[in-house]
Amino acid sequence: MLDEVEVMCPYCGERFxxxxxxxxxxxxxxxxxxxxxxxxxxxxxxxxxxxxxxLTTRRDND
Numbered sequence: 001m002l003d004e005v006e007v008m009c010p011y012c013g014e015r016f017x018x019x020x021x022x023x024x025x026x027x028x029x030x031x032x033x034x035x036x037x038x039x040x041x042x043x044x045x046x047x048x049x050x051x052x053x054x055l056t057t058r059r060d061n062d
Contacts, residue, residue: 001021001022002019002020002022003019003020003022003053004018004019004020005017005018005020005055007040007042007055009033009035009038009040009057010040010057010058010059010062011033011036011040011059012033012036014033014035014036016033016035018031018034020042020053020055021044022053024044024046025046025048026044026045026046027044028042028043028044029041029042038059039060040059040060041059041060041062042055042056042057043055043056043057043058
């Protein structure tokens, strides 16, 4: 399942909308910022009880 989420780029601070895949319990992937094109690491975790997703973003070099 894909959910639309708003994220803030850890490089330029701009907000943009992207899709988050919630069909997998735990995943990490890289997507470029739609504004400054720097690589952002997205970490998606689903709560084992509620099934609610948590999205964390960070710089690729952190």
